Amino acid sequence: MIFLTPLALIGLAALPLIWWLIRATPPQPRSQRFPSLLVLRGLHARRADTERAPLWLLLLRVGAALLLILGLAQPVHRPRATPGTSGGSRLILVLDDGWAAVPHWSERLRALRALGDRALRDGRQVMVLRSARGQDGGLPDSFITRDAARFDAFAGRLRPESWPVDRQALIAALHGLPAGASEVVVLSDGVASPQDDALRRALAALGPVSDMRWTGCDVATLGARTDSAAALRVTVKALPCPAARVYSVHARTENGGTLALQTLALPAERNQATAEFPLPAVLRNQTARLTLTDTSSPAPTGPGGIRLLDEGDRRRPVGLITRPGDETPLLGAGFFLARALGPIVELRRGAVDKLLASPLSVLIAPDGTLTQSSTRARVEEWVRQGGELIRFAGPDLAPGQEDAQTPEAPATDPLLPVPLLGTMRQLGGPMSWGKPQKLAPFPETSPFAGLTIPAEVTVSRQVLARPAADLETHVWARLADGTPLVTAAPLGHGEVVLFHVTPGADWSNLPLSGLFPEMLQRLVRRSTGLRDGGTATTLAPVAMLDAEGALVPPPPGARPLDAMRIGHVVPSAEHPPGLYGPRSERRALNLGDSLPDLAPEPLLGAPVAPEGAAADQPLGPLLIALGLLLLLADLALSLNRRGLLARTVAALLLLGSLPQTLHAQNTPNAVPQAALQTRLAYVVTGHDDVDQAVREGLEGLSKYATDRTSAELGPPDGVHPGTDDLAFYPLIYWPVTADTQPDPRRTAALNTFMAHGGILMIDTLGAGTELDPDSESGMRATLRRATEGLNVPPLTKLDDRQILAHTFYLLHDFPGRVAGQPIWVARRGDVALDDVSPIIIGSADWAHAWAIGPDGGTPYAVIPGGDEQRTLAYRFGVNVVIYSLTGNYKADQMKVPALLERMGR
Structure with a gap:
């Protein structure tokens, strides 16, 4: 034990004086009121005056003074067997501050502070070495001090890095330190590296080594x-x-x-x-x-x-225009394109009108699919608005006559990047003097630059481009003899690309090679609208992932990455994990994709548990508290001797119970909160994630409705129909999950709830939509099973003529997290309660769209997205709330024109 304020121990000299004063001053005698003087006759004369204080009272007061004096001296208890106390004039703390130290970073800092403060109080020098390179790319300089305040300030500035530690640089720093006369404590992250043996030898040369480890279960x-x-x-x-x-x-x-x-x-x-x-x-x-x-x-x-x-992980929608027979195995154009594009994109097949009815990144048109003028006009308009059109040659583009002007390939066709010669060039075969041509290396300005060209890829037939002065600016790939193989040209905000061969194996074996899907993938990546002339060979850092998982500006030491090697680069200070490259070609460098399998690191010294670095325990507050307790005990005993203890305790109890009495007087009898404040309710599903999202959704809707209407809604309640009383709620939201089972008690409770004017809103949470497209049939069966026995009136699809569409806001669409889903309500004239539908059924997943997270943000995205869709979802929710509170009062407004006309008469 040590004392941080030893001068306070001078107060111990006052203890003899306190002893003498207490003995010389007897306690005040207790006064006693006698009811009658007759009692005095039974008393015997005896000595009742106190000359000295009793020994127990003397010890009590001296003990209290002793505890207070010792507490003011600030004694500190130090654990015995702890690292960092075995000797040596210097303590070296090696701190692993890479990505693997993040799970237990706060515990590491506490251990570092405890070890350093203990060594500094012993008068030793403290050195701290960090093993991860800093944001400038170099290993941080060692920190050396004998000042406790400076050490605490340094420890408060420490932050982990988001890349692995550099054992090689740490070993070089250790070799520069003098051997011996030191004690070393390593705060290791526990992850093995190839330099562990060399690190162990370098540490052992400095002195005794202790290795402090935390559990690896969190790495x-x-x-x-x-x-x-x-x-x-x-x-x-x-x-x-x-x-x-x-x-x-x-x-x-x-x-x-x-x-x-x-x-x-x-x-x-x-x-x-x-x-x-x-x-x-x-x-x-x-x-x-x-x-x-x-x-x-x-x-x-x-x-x-x-x-x-990154962009390589996106599933871009690509449309493939098809004709009958295109899917014929090994013969049809669609067969080869589907196998080349299927693993990398979301491929949609069909006619042009069907494909362009939904958003597309790329449209692929094999030969013969753009023959109609109306189709060509629509495709041209789509490309001018930013689309990427990929065309393939074939017999329709090369009918076999020189300079032929076919309807599909006129000399000035906007859907062709370059004018074509209306003929086909054949290389090899019995009627040709030539032989199939191989591909030439891709130009540096081509999107295909950097791709490896297999030696076996050859072209036997092609459509020739018409010679022109600017032809070279449109060529992205060519044959070995210089004739164009792939040409491209901008059209409005979009781009047209032409392969001068077919997508099948009849004109070339390119579709049979691994180069073909790589070329198509490069073209799909260009479909973001950024035309920078080709694929970047180096990717500059854009944003770095810090230790807390946030994207921040790249550090000063960050360097560009080679685009061809990004999949083999291990994150480091020079290449921190994060995003690299322009928007159209953005790539992500991730720790989980680059690091090898994790293995536990061998011990670098004597094993030490983190508990061994427990901080010194200050005993001063405890001793002062005990001293004050003794003084309180002395006060209680003194009051008791004077007969005032009972009155004092009664007065204290009366004062303590007064606030509770006043609160109880102002609190009404215990009733459900929903009876005191209007609240929405939801059926508890038993799935924590669903229940939490629905609760956050109804909370968000309640706040939105309270801010914009006269309704004042409290926080929502989770209910179990059949167990809880539902009579207090105007609206119950029921999220139906795939495992919902029939429950007669629940059904009976919900029937009673709807019969007395309540509204039940059933939501299948996006089943059968883009959120979960494969669950539609299963959810239909689940919904039938869950609503079995429920009194559901005849239903009709909700439209803008229904009262619910203009209860508060005038709406034409009723989206939730998903837009465009049908909503079913009771048919007019088939409802007993004034045409107010007791049930609303849909699958738009409104709760996730309404949800407000703890930070006040919206944690769930809406599809297809945008603040406008979320606002419409809130407005529909407000309409439902007002509808459940007021019923069909808006229906009377439809009679206003007739009433005004009658009043005018």
Whole structure:
């Protein structure tokens, strides 16, 4: 034990004086009131005056004074067997501050402070070495001090980095230190590296080494890739742990909204697990990142548990114009294009009108699909607005006559990048002197630059471009003899690309090679509207992922990346994890995609548990508290001797109960809160994620309605129909999940609720929509099973002529998280309660659109998105609330013109 204020111990000299004063001053005698003087006859004379204080009172007061004096001296208890106290004039603290230290960073800082403060109080020098390179690209200088205040300020500025530690640089820094006369404590992240043996030798040369470790169960990385079936597969790599772990992977938008959730189990002692993430294309294209959460640990996963998605992860919608016979295996154009594009894009097939009815990134037109003038006009308009049109040659573009002007290939056709010679060039064969041509290297300005050309790819037939002065500016690929193979030209805000061969294997074997899908993938990536002349060979850093998982500006030491090597680069201070390159070619560098499998690091010294670095325990506050308690005990005993203790306790109890009495007088009898304040309700499903989202959604709707209408709504309640009383609620929101089962008690309660004027709003949460397109048939069966026995009147589709469409806001659309879904309400004339529909059924997932998170933001994205859709969802919710509170009062407004006409008469 040590004393931080030893001068306060001078007060111990006053203890003899206190002893003498207490003994010399007896306590005041107790006064006693006698009811009658007759009692005095029974008293015997005895000595009643006190000459000295009793010994117990003397010890009590001296003990209180002693505790107060010792407490003011600030004694500190130091644990015995702790690292950093074995000797040596200097303590060296080696701190791992890379990405793997993030889960236990606060504990590491506490241990660092405790070890450093203890050594400084012993008069030793403290040196701190960090093992991760700084944001300037170099290893931070060692910190050396003997000043406790300076050390605390330094520790308060420490932050972890989002890249791995650099063991090689740390070893070089250790070799520059004098050997011996030091004690070393390593605060290791526990992740193995190839330099561990060299690091152990370098540390041992400095003095005795202690290795402090935290549990490796919280260190994990998240990776993802697209498999051959175009599905997104996520991989979790972690340090082995004795217990099984369950992770949740969230797909999030740029503003943090949750799009989807997938759980992944990692068995005990396993360090890797992979699972398919069922993410529809429409949600995948809106996903900015995947985040990993360990459901059994509150520790953050840091940048290792974040996987940024880039342009290569997007599933862009590509339209393929088809004709009968195009899907014939090994013969049809659609057969080869579907297999080349299927794994990398969302491929849609059909006629032009059907394809252009929904948003597209690229439109592919094989030969013969653009023959009608109306079709050509619509495609031209689409391209001018920013579309990417990819065309392929064929017999229709080369009818076999020189300079032929066919309806599809006139010399000035806007849907062709260059004018064509109306003939086909044949290379090789019995009627040709030539031989099939190989491909020439791609020009540096071509989007295909950098792609490897297989030596076996040849072209036997092609459509020739008409010679022109600017032909070279339109050529992206050519044959070995210089004739164009792929040409392109801008058209309005879009672009037209022409392959001078067919997409099948009849004119060339290019569609049979791996080069063909790579070329198409490069073209699809160009469909963002940024025409910069070709694929960038170097990608400049745009944003860095910091230790807290936020995207921040790149550090000064960040360097550009080679676009061809980004998949093989391990994140570092020079190449931090984050986003690189222009918007149209943005690539993400992720820890989980680049790091090897994680393995535990061998011990670098004597093992030490983090508890061994517990901070010194100050005893001063405890001693002062005990001294004050003794003084209170002395006061109580003194009051008791004077007969005032009971009165004092009664007075204190009366004062303590007075606030509770006043509160009880102002509090009404216990009644349900829904009876005192209008509240919305929702049926509890038992799924925590669904119940939380619905509760946040109804909270957001209640606040929105309170701010904009005269309705004052309280927080929503979760109810169990058949158990809870539903009579207090005007509206109950029922989210139907796939595992909902029939319940007669619930059905009876809901029937009674609707019969007495309540409105039941059933939502299947986007089943059968783009959120979950494969669940439509299953949800229909679930809905029939869940509503079995429910008194549902004949239904009709909600339109803008229904009262619900203009109860408060005048609406024509009723979107939720998903737009365009039908809503079913009771048919007019078939409802007993004044034509007020007791039930509303839909699948637009309104709760997620209404939801307001704890930070006040909207955590769930809407589809297809935009603030306007969310505003319409809120307005429809307000209409439903007012409809449930007021019924059909708006219907009377339809009679206003007739009433005014009658009054005018």
